[in-house]
Amino acid sequence: MASIISISGPIVNVGLEGETVRIQDVVYVGDAGLTGEVIQRDRQSALVQVYEETEGLKIGEKVRFTGEMLSALLGPGLLGSIYDGIQRPLKLVGTQMQKGLKLDPLDREEAWDFIPSVEVGQKLQAGEQIGVVSGADRFEYRILVPPGKNGTVRSVVKKGEYRLDDTLVELENGEKISMLQRWPVRMARPFKERVSSGKPMITGQRIIDFLFPISEGGSASIPGGFGTGKTILQQTLAKWSDADIIVYIGCGERGNEMTEVLQEFPQLEDPKTGKRLIERTVLIANTSDMPVSAREASIYMGLTIAEYFRDMGYTVALMADSTSRWAEAMRELSGRMNELPAEEGFPSYLASRIASVYERAGAVKTLGGGVGALTMIGAVSPPGGDFSEPVTRYTQRFTSVFWALDKELANARFYPSINHLQSHSAYARSVKPWWETISPHWETLRIWLIELLQKDEKLQRIVKLLGTEALPEDQKLTLFMADLIKEFFLQQNAFDAIDMYASPQKQVAMVEALNALYRQWEHCYEAKGIPVTLLKEQGTVQELLLARQGVRNEELEWFDSWNERMEAEYETLLLEFGEVS
The missing domain is CATH 3.40.50.300 (P-loop containing nucleotide triphosphate hydrolases)
Structure with missing residues (x-):
């Protein structure tokens, strides 16, 4: 039987002594049966990476080769589970496991409600559904023919409760299909x-x-x-x-x-x-x-x-x-x-x-x-x-x-x-096509945001050297709008009941509001030369900032009414500024 030649942390060198070994085979190392995997081999020896702590291992201890690759056990019961890196359930023993402990990732004794969807005589290919496992409070697991299996159905169980290992469908070629599948973790599962x-x-x-x-x-x-x-x-x-x-x-x-x-x-x-x-x-x-x-x-x-x-x-x-x-x-x-x-x-x-x-x-x-x-x-x-x-x-x-x-x-x-x-x-x-079902202007709004933020970055270099007052009014407008975008749109509070999640519809409404405000600022400046400092101090600007954490995803009509108030407020400002000047 194979035995340990040398130990370097989690890497163990094993003398093969005539054993037939493949790369990625799972092995059990030492008297404690520590789980490991073959990662390199030559004619006389194999290197094994051990998935458990190797303290206490001694040279000469025996190593058992399983002939199987490190695999995941797949089936109903996975959801809600907590595993370590090699799929040992942590709920049962916590993070500090006894060395060599072998635990089943899934409860094989639990019964599941199975509803078949195939019948005798039906031809099945790999990946086809044979039924579902579900319940009133359970997620629906779709039970599939495992990759590599196909054939004609010889027998199928009736609707009822079954355990994970129970045969649900038997094919005429003798293949049996249960709720469980095993798959090597380092191999991608196939698809069409x-x-x-x-x-x-x-x-x-x-x-x-x-x-x-x-x-x-x-x-x-x-x-x-x-x-x-x-x-x-x-x-x-x-x-x-x-x-x-x-x-x-x-x-x-x-x-x-x-x-x-x-x-x-x-x-x-x-x-x-x-x-x-x-x-x-x-x-x-x-x-x-x-x-x-x-x-x-x-x-x-x-x-x-x-x-x-x-x-x-x-x-x-x-x-x-x-x-x-x-x-x-x-x-x-x-x-x-x-x-x-x-x-x-x-x-x-x-x-x-x-x-x-x-x-x-x-x-x-x-x-x-x-x-x-x-x-x-x-x-x-x-x-x-x-x-x-x-x-x-x-x-x-x-x-x-x-x-x-x-x-x-x-x-x-x-x-x-x-x-x-x-x-x-x-x-x-x-x-883009999906977003345009929410708003046909999505791409235009997205490009506007990105370009304005890029302009802001260039202006920030000047501001650091000369201050904001050194900028002309049109550049101040860009600078102030960028600040508003960052505070109102880009920043998000993960712990606020309203702000933690913004629906696509609300996201579009927020950007449309910013864009409308920016166009209004441009109009006021170009028409009457109104200073940007005065434009950004209007009441509807503060209303908009509060909407980030004050307007729910289902209350988007607020933005329509805000837009009306905003346009009216700046129209009044234009008239007043004209009289003053």
Whole structure:
């Protein structure tokens, strides 16, 4: 039997002694049976990364090879669960597990109501639905033919309660289908083809939805230094995004941050259903004090679970916080394997690994013929907020949306602290038709906002040198309107009952109000030369600022009445200014 030759932290060198071993096979290491995975091998030995703490392991202890790849167990019961990086349920034992403990990710004894949708003699292909598992207070799981299986139905059970392992459908070729599937986490689940969604994933965050949108099935990165609000932003997106399923991965973050997530998520009310948010969420927690190799596996575990729900035809949002810790885990493992380091000590395959992870996001036509989408949003924690470091740079290359968090904005308590000059989105064109169903002027308004904010940035350089008074009145107008846009539209309070979520309709109404006000300012200045300081002091301007936290999403008629008052007020100002002059 194979035995341990040497130990270097989580990397164990195993003498094979004639064993047949494949790369990515799961092994049980030592007397305690620690779970590990083969990552390298030659004729006489294999390197194993162990997913548990290796303190106490001794050279010569036996190693057992399973012949199976590290896989996720997929089936009803996933939602509402909290797992570690290799899918051990943390609800049962907490974060400090006994070494070598083997736990089933799902409760195989629980009975589920199954409603079949196939009949004897029907031909089935991989990915087709054989029935649903649901209940009065349960999410509807669509039970599918696993990839690689197909045939004609020989028998099917009647509607009733069944356990996860029970055979539901038997095919004439002898294949049996239950509620459970197993899938290797490092292999992407198959689909027919990629499709263009054309629909944005609405988050309720104005700067994201309106200026830098992400489409369903898109990929985005949130880079930001310490204290810029990455975790809060991801939790906000998890709560308010219109995805059907949320998969939240805490990868290498501090224990106190994950504790907040684990305590708050089960208590949060789901704005979509009115139930608890955890009921449509899967949490994967791998804190910084847990084994580094399991941290590296946690991203793949989360992706596989997300793909499982995508294949059912659902839209899934995957939040990874943070991919920098995942990359650091790769760097540590690579160093212990004596691989030649590349930039900043990261392995030379860092870029390809990052690309392969984000490649698994997308909107697809499933094997069963439906359409599902997996949207991936990864937080990046560049040391010192340096966006030129390798993980941030490669992530920016392989994601289509870049929400750059700014330390100065965060210090000024401006949230979300997304820098509108450094951020970008490649999905604006693809989601344009959807937004134009809300407002045919969406693209015009979006371009107006971006261009005005860019002009403001150039003017700010002059202001820092010479002061505001050195500017001509038309440039002051731009400067004051940009300030109004930032305060009224870009800034958003995640803890205010009204401001925490803005519907697409409210977002359009807010920008239309700003644009109308700006045109009114231009008219007053051009017609009568009214100073901008006087224009911005009118009462309707203060009314508009208060509307951010005072007007609900269903009260949009307020903006129509405000517009009438605003036009009347400036018309009066024009008349009065004419008399004075």
